[in-house]
Amino acid sequence: MENCNMKRGFFFLRDCDHPAHQSCASCGKAFCNEHLRIKPGASAPFCLDCLGKTMQQTNQNKDKKVSTRDDYYDDYYYDTAWCYGYRSNYYTSGSYKPWYFGTVDADGSEFNDQDIRVFEPSAEIEDPDAEAFDPDANVFDS
Amino acid sequence: MKFLGAISKYQKLSPEQRSFIGNAQRKFCSTPAELLEFFKPMAVYDKSCDEARAQLLNFVILCGVLSFLGLIAIGVLSEDMPMVIPIVGIIFLMIFPALILRWRLGRVDIHNNLREFVVPMVNLIGQDTAAEQKINLELDLSGKKLEGKLRTRTKDDPGWLAYPKTTTSIYDDPWFRMTTDLVDGSKLMLTIDDQITTIDRTYKSISGKIKSKSKAKVKHMIRASLALKHKKYAIASQNDLQSFGHELKLKDGANRQVFCLKQTVKTDDIDAFVDPQLCVALLGRIFMNVQPAGQKGS
Amino acid sequence: MLAPKSLYAAFDTYPAPKGAAVHIREFAQTLFVQTGSGLLLVLGDEALPSWQIEGSMQIRRLASNEPNYLKRAMQFGEFVYAHAEMLRNDLQIAHFRDPWSGIPLLDVKERQYKTVYEVNALPSIELPTRYASISGRTCDKIRTLEQRCWQEADRIVCPSQVIKNCLVELGANADKITVIPNGARLVDPAQINIPADAPGEYLIYFGAAQNWQGIEVLFKAMTFLRDMPELKLVLCVSGSKPRLKYLQKLAWRLGIEQQLIWHLKVSQAIVSDWLAGAAISVAPLIECSRNLTQGCCPIKIVESMAMAKPVIASDLPVVRELLEHNHTGWLIRPDRPSELARAIRILLAHPEERRKIGENAQKKAAKSFTWEASAAALATIYQQLIT
Helix, strand or coil: CCECCCEECCCEEEECCCECCEECCCCCCEECHHHEECCCCCCCCEEHHHHHHHHHHHHHHCCCCHHHCCHHHHHHHCCHHHHHHHHHHHHHHCCCCCEECCCCCCCCCCCCHHHHHCCCHHHECCCCCCCCCCCCCCCCCC | CHHHHHHHHHHHCCHHHHHHHHHCEEEEEECHHHHHHHHHHHHHHHHHHHHHHHHHHHHHHHHHHHHHHHHHHHHHHCCCCCCHHHHHHHHHHHHHHHHHHHHHHHHCCCCCHHHHHHHHHHHHHHCCCCCCCCEEEEEECCCCCCHHHEEEEEEECCCCCCCCEEEEEEEEEEEEEEEEECCCCCEEEEEEEEEEEEEEEEEECCCCCEEEEEEEEEEEEEEEEEEEECCCECCCCHHHHHHHHHHEEEEECCCEEEEEEEEEEEECCCCCCCCHHHHHHHHHHHHHCCCECCCCCC | CCCCCEEEEEEEECCCCCHHHHHHHHHHHHHHHHHCCEEEEEECCCCCCCEEEECCEEEEEECCCCCCHHHHHHHHHHHHHHHHHHCCCCCCEEEECCHHHHHHHHHCCCCCCEEEEECCCCHHHHHHHHECCCCHHHHHHHHHHHHHHHHHCCEEEECCHHHHHHHHHCCCCHHHEEECCCCECCCCHHHCCCCCCCCCCEEEEEEECCHHHCHHHHHHHHHCCCCCCCCEEEEEEECCHHHHHHHHHHHHHHCCHHHEEEEECCCHHHHHHHHHHCCEEEECCCCCHHHHHHCCCCHHHHHHHHCCCCEEEECCHHHHCCCCECCCEEEECCCCHHHHHHHHHHHHHCHHHHHHHHHHHHHHHHHHCEHHHHHHHHHHHHHHHHC
């Protein structure tokens, strides 16, 4: 199982660490379900990057008046796919280059900053000479 | 018949969404996904409503032109073709329900800033927040010229029967406030304050007629602030940030460095929406001029 | 490749030179044999592949550089959730060792799999001994996660009666809990090549180096044995760098560094070689809430028994589940360095007694503590869940 190849984010990019599920029909890379969409009339999924770019181009070719948007464009315009198209356009048309942070901690739990702070390596007991984090260290040994 | 689509979309909105369209003011504290779920049906409806109103306006104009031509036709053809009178009458009468419908749709319309600015901004900022991170959002999309928003009104009246008379009104409309924590630990704050100046002028034309003219000027004052963690971003000195000139306000804290950039955009259209690109560009400029901690000088 | 039918998740590095890793290997293999194929989700590091296939078993490792323990745990939770969500219709059983893996497995909506919570330890009890500044509120939050795990998991397994009692006291349903003690493979020490550089007579401590293991007590006991300069203490330990550094400094301060032979983070095979040549194995667990209230089942004791090595261990309820004083082991009061030193002297002075205790211990291990027996008990639970 390969990891999803999508880079999340807009101003700075980070890896999507979800397992890949299917390949994009356009670029052939593997992505997770969150980063794949099936276009109406298509049988294979497209990744948000490819879909976003296509939709941006289609939109640029159209008159930008509101009335030219169809229902599918509405779905796209308010979907994450729009952000991927927009960011691709933003990166290529201007001078902006996003920072890449690799895997950024996603704190989605009920633990707040105060809870997290006490688990810093420097807060460990008997740790006067703390050097570096050691992934081997684990307290769950029976 | 786009108004049928607009009505059907309006009826599909939840009572909470209809209530928001009604008063157009609310504070939110929700995740980006929750906000988009709330706003999306309203954005789709708003687009449909605008299209329906535009179509109804075209219909009214068409009926008006046809009625005018009909009146001429009545004068010429009414003796030979008596049917023309009721036809013209029906066309003329159709103007009124169309106008009423258009007015009713206008009552449940919401400012285009919702779909053209708020939704894209929430979507874009949501890309850089953790999935469960809440966004604090204060919106006020109610009318920009409400009495409550009036700051000053000055009248220049040279006297009875003397012209020109000028009334200048200035309204303050702080309609957008967004704060949230980004996934890199930065705190983001985006605000937009609109300042609307209306000038109502009554004057005497050369031919002696009394005429009135209204002009509006809108200033969108956009302010983007980012409080970047020292742990994540190297501390920038004023030298590093010379390219910003005087637009930048920099504040150093114990754990964070705060960058604040402002931009003012002027327009004559009171209904103009703010382009999300403007905010993105401000934030982008800040991110482009700082460096992740540890990379400075490398 | 077909989707795995079961999942075993542990917020722990695998493989690693410690009991927890042996436990993971044995239980995960039992699960995967029962269901035909399985996915093991564990922590990794730069040296270990992030994806590995071994027959019908896939191993996925999260190699995180996050130094903060809690953030790392939450990252692992996301990692587990993503896999479980993708496989929610394929999995029959998901087995987890800690709440960091358990909560995401229980969070998956419309899941088709049953869950087994293997409780070897409770982070709400163990973490405060490692991180001094944890507040009661943070502990309560962790306890809430644990509670959800034992309430919502279909079955609970734990390696000791003390842990079961602790869970029942905390509100877990006793009917769901099965005690499956840790096991070991029976080994004849004569078949093992003792390391060439092994000293003539030595004691051994092997396993992890957390403060509840009582290594400090053992060091103080060694100060009472300075009159036996030939006697060495071999330490095959794993643990965090700061902790190991602290222990080395302590040995230097106590003036026993000449009596110690350190082997840090060595493989299971090397530990076995050293154990085979040892005169006595020591498990000086201290009297603390982790050992008394929460409970444990020290693999070091079970493995020493399986290799017919006499064990001197602290007289605690968790140890009494495994050893009987002067029959299958030698029990001393915990936190008493002088008593420990005296016990070492007695057993060293009576090799025949040592041999007898070792043989009895091996017989007891053969009867009650084999991985085969543990696997059979676990397999029964899996079968009940699948059918």
